[in-house]
């Protein structure tokens with residue numbers, strides 16, 4: 428359990444911020460309703476069975492632009508338009524970029540989005556498709572942000588921060604208003620934390636309207652900045668590692684988000700890369716839902732048993748986004764199949780004479796194993812004399828079947844092992 432250490436000053440400021448965001452979020456809900464989807468929320472029988480809770484999923488992966496980020500961007504850009512700005516500029520490798528580009532298109536403002544050179548082609552193209560000017564600059568987000576701020580000053584465009592902004596947070600808070608209309612009651616909500624804008628918005632509404640609802644934050648183990656900051660009693664900068672939940676990778680929480688989250692969050696848990704990957708996999712296979720890493724993190728926290736709540740509670744998990752590259756998805760699914768033992772990698776030696784490989788393959792076929800890939804290397808220097816090294820990637824119904832294949836190969840004189 429997270430043990431916060433905070434002074435009174437933070438508490439007073441957090442209360443004021445929450446009140447302000449609460450008021451703004453009601454206005455935001457009225458404004459952005461016209462432009463966003465009211466995303467569905469459903470009880471998931473599969474995930475309820477896997478946990479001790481009644482699990483409800485809210486599908487923000489089906490939101491316009493593929494993530495909830497468009498909510499905050501719309502309310503922020505709307506307010507900027509009222510103030511008469513000439514245009515907006517933002518830095519992002521992902522969902523914030525698309526949200527701001529979409530919002531600027533709706534309100535007829537110029538949008539310049541700085542994306543790091545490492546941003547995926549799919550995300551760059553999606554951002555351009557909303558009419559934004561995309562500039563590729565820097566290898567990491569920080570460099571893109573510095574450049575975006577320079578453009579903001581030089582060209583008089585308003586910089587739109589991805590999370591540390593009361594209007595952006597009020598926009599994200601509209602998810603909470605929507606949920607309160609959709610679900611008669613619920614006991615807890617699990618929310619992924621990047622910079623903390625989303626969870627600050629959820630807190631600002633729920634802690635005012637239904638303070639008994641538990642709010643649990645989820646961070647990637649590779650980027651636990653809010654967790655570490657709360658433990659230290661002030662926002663700290665961490666050195667995050669890359670994560671499949673790229674939307675959750677930030678170095679430091681915001682000033683506003685830290686004040687709110689540290690005062691009001693009930694708990695923060697962290698999830699591993701394996702747990703996130705497994706949640707993406709399960710959402711797709713069981714739920715027919717395509718989620719990106721950050722979008723699957725809240726479910727990962729529930730399935731892994733890290734969220735500790737009373738058995739039988741009604742728990743909402745926010746599936747916050749679905750923008751995952753085909754290549755990233757492919758890797759996640761392959762990893763998942765390997766972990767579940769549904770794909771096995773076998774390695775062994777065969778005598779380098781005609782027919783040896785065929786005999787190995789017939790054993791595999793006898794167990795209905797489907798060969799995906801074979802490497803047959805007769806030049807491997809470490810192989811026994813007159814032998815070739817063979818590595819076979821095979822699809823099997825279960826790990827037990829892979830073990831049976833190994834056993835039958837042994838009976839036929841082939842010494843193979845499972846290497847994945």
Ligand SMILES: Cc1ncc(COP(=O)(O)O)c(C=O)c1O
Nearest residue numbers: 621622623624625674721747748
């Ligand atoms: C899909 C998704 N989920 C969650 C988050 C975290 O949101 P926040 O940075 O407001 O905490 C992000 C942030 O980009 C995101 O893209």
